[in-house]
Amino acid sequence: MALPSLIMHRTSLSSCNATGLVLKNQSRTHKRGAVTVAASLKTMDSDVPAVARDDSDLPLREIPGGYGIPYVSQLVNRWRLLYIEGEPKYWENRMKNLNSTVIRTNMPPGWPWTDSRCIMFLDQKSFPTVFDYDKVDKYKAFAGTFMPSTSYTGGQEMCAYLDPSNKKHEQLKNYCFELLKLSSSKWAPEFHSAISRAFLQWEHKLSQKQPALVAPTLPEFMFRFLVNAMTSADFDDPKIPDSEKPTCAELQKWVGFQLIPIGNTKAAPLYVEELLHVAPIPAKLTKGGYDKMVAFLQNYAQETLALGLSHGLAEDEIVHNLIFFLILNGHGGFCRFLPVVIREVGRIPELQAELAAEVRAATAASGGQVTMKAVMHDMPLLTSTVYEALRFNPPVPYQYARAKKDFTISSHDAKFEIKKGEFLGGVNFMVSRDPKVFTSDPDKFVPTRFMGPEGEKLLEHLVWSNGRQTDESSVHNKQCAAKDIVPLTGRLLLAEIFMRYDSFKTEGADGKLAFTSLQRRTDL
Numbered sequence: 001m002a003l004p005s006l007i008m009h010r011t012s013l014s015s016c017n018a019t020g021l022v023l024k025n026q027s028r029t030h031k032r033g034a035v036t037v038a039a040s041l042k043t044m045d046s047d048v049p050a051v052a053r054d055d056s057d058l059p060l061r062e063i064p065g066g067y068g069i070p071y072v073s074q075l076v077n078r079w080r081l082l083y084i085e086g087e088p089k090y091w092e093n094r095m096k097n098l099n100s101t102v103i104r105t106n107m108p109p110g111w112p113w114t115d116s117r118c119i120m121f122l123d124q125k126s127f128p129t130v131f132d133y134d135k136v137d138k139y140k141a142f143a144g145t146f147m148p149s150t151s152y153t154g155g156q157e158m159c160a161y162l163d164p165s166n167k168k169h170e171q172l173k174n175y176c177f178e179l180l181k182l183s184s185s186k187w188a189p190e191f192h193s194a195i196s197r198a199f200l201q202w203e204h205k206l207s208q209k210q211p212a213l214v215a216p217t218l219p220e221f222m223f224r225f226l227v228n229a230m231t232s233a234d235f236d237d238p239k240i241p242d243s244e245k246p247t248c249a250e251l252q253k254w255v256g257f258q259l260i261p262i263g264n265t266k267a268a269p270l271y272v273e274e275l276l277h278v279a280p281i282p283a284k285l286t287k288g289g290y291d292k293m294v295a296f297l298q299n300y301a302q303e304t305l306a307l308g309l310s311h312g313l314a315e316d317e318i319v320h321n322l323i324f325f326l327i328l329n330g331h332g333g334f335c336r337f338l339p340v341v342i343r344e345v346g347r348i349p350e351l352q353a354e355l356a357a358e359v360r361a362a363t364a365a366s367g368g369q370v371t372m373k374a375v376m377h378d379m380p381l382l383t384s385t386v387y388e389a390l391r392f393n394p395p396v397p398y399q400y401a402r403a404k405k406d407f408t409i410s411s412h413d414a415k416f417e418i419k420k421g422e423f424l425g426g427v428n429f430m431v432s433r434d435p436k437v438f439t440s441d442p443d444k445f446v447p448t449r450f451m452g453p454e455g456e457k458l459l460e461h462l463v464w465s466n467g468r469q470t471d472e473s474s475v476h477n478k479q480c481a482a483k484d485i486v487p488l489t490g491r492l493l494l495a496e497i498f499m500r501y502d503s504f505k506t507e508g509a510d511g512k513l514a515f516t517s518l519q520r521r522t523d524l
């Protein structure tokens, strides 16, 4: 189902960069990727220039790599991926050593409680297999080889874990689409009110000569924003006692505990990290905060819950899926994506000056208000910058699926046979830096990359959402239901920043990302 009021209008990207600033040359290499991803792909034996090459010439190869010694290699791979080599080194090393962008490897958590065997896709040509629904099944594939216990979600299987062939998926995704559609008129004003509070908090910190850490302020305001924009509850209603309000921290714990087996806290000592991969964390440890969210929605978002009934859903399915949409899909995604926008734009002062000019000119017609209409039109550089953030650091690292029949796939260099039942995964970070597609500086943050007719063609290869940016999310696929509203929200963030500030600086990354300066506008 389309989202008519939210679908991005095809902004004309060709009127770009009016002042002629050559941002490409000023873009910075990101430490994590450095030049290495492109370099390692380029070392492989191939001159194949493009994705559209006819596959008939390609040699048929065995998928290289393997799963090693049972149990032992699962552990070793987990340690190498999570701690020793880390990403993207883990993938670069294997692409180089195996001379392939389609490889076999174990993926966490593995031993002792999941089958860790995966075929991983690292290039733009093989990657779309994970959303080719004629060939793959997505049931229980959302988080990889393992699915958290449904005791985290009231005993219900969530929409994100269902295959599109399941009628329940259709009902739940339609419900999510309807919520997003209904929120369209509230999205920009609620975002404005939430981010304005965050600005005050960051400014206060800076005035105290303290680092203005992006988190937890940003997660906190995004939590309130999503509840207020997507449900009929008003989180800020003074009539609701504080004791009845769930906290962002409790719900982040709920997300973290269910997903920790596949990740890395990067904060705990190694032996604690390892313990977290040996057995799942019981859901009851997060029950208090989660149950408070259930009760909050039941008491204060009755209209939103009632809407689910018209989609043929039962009360239990509605409330637990609503929490999953809001917190795991929405909040979790934004908390990974928006800091990247801040971090990358914060590194390029010249870009900031251009964005400020563009945003202020485009909002003049709306009296200086950042509206949805304003960010949909006449902001080509802003639009491209946000897409580039989604390419540069895709917020969700892997997309998975299971082969439902035997078939053949291709990378740029070879064809490979996949057998029914094999588990498949795509590494979004590597795919988004495939130098055969992103031919110009794939490892650099290039804000202008998606501008102009040539840049617009690249949107087909922007795949952060488990689909192409040019595809339409629907009940028949597993593409993110918020595929259009996510980049629009990135634009809202930058537009709000440049309506208030002339420039800003940041330091650090991940949990330590902080504003070191926020320069208020001088032209008002």
Ligand code: HEM
Residues within 6 Å of the ligand: 138, 141, 142, 159, 160, 161, 162, 169, 173, 176, 180, 325, 326, 329, 330, 331, 332, 333, 334, 335, 337, 395, 396, 398, 399, 400, 464, 465, 466, 477, 478, 479, 480, 481, 482, 486
């Ligand atoms: C920056 C924010 C977001 C990111 C990065 C993101 C990313 C993704 C990705 C990668 C998937 C596909 C997962 C897979 O099957 O492999 C997905 C699915 C989904 N997303 Fe998002 N998402 C974001 C925000 C949202 C929001 C705000 C909503 C709505 C509240 C939403 C709703 C969904 C739903 C319902 C699915 C499952 C789709 C299906 O089962 O067909 N997402 N998202």
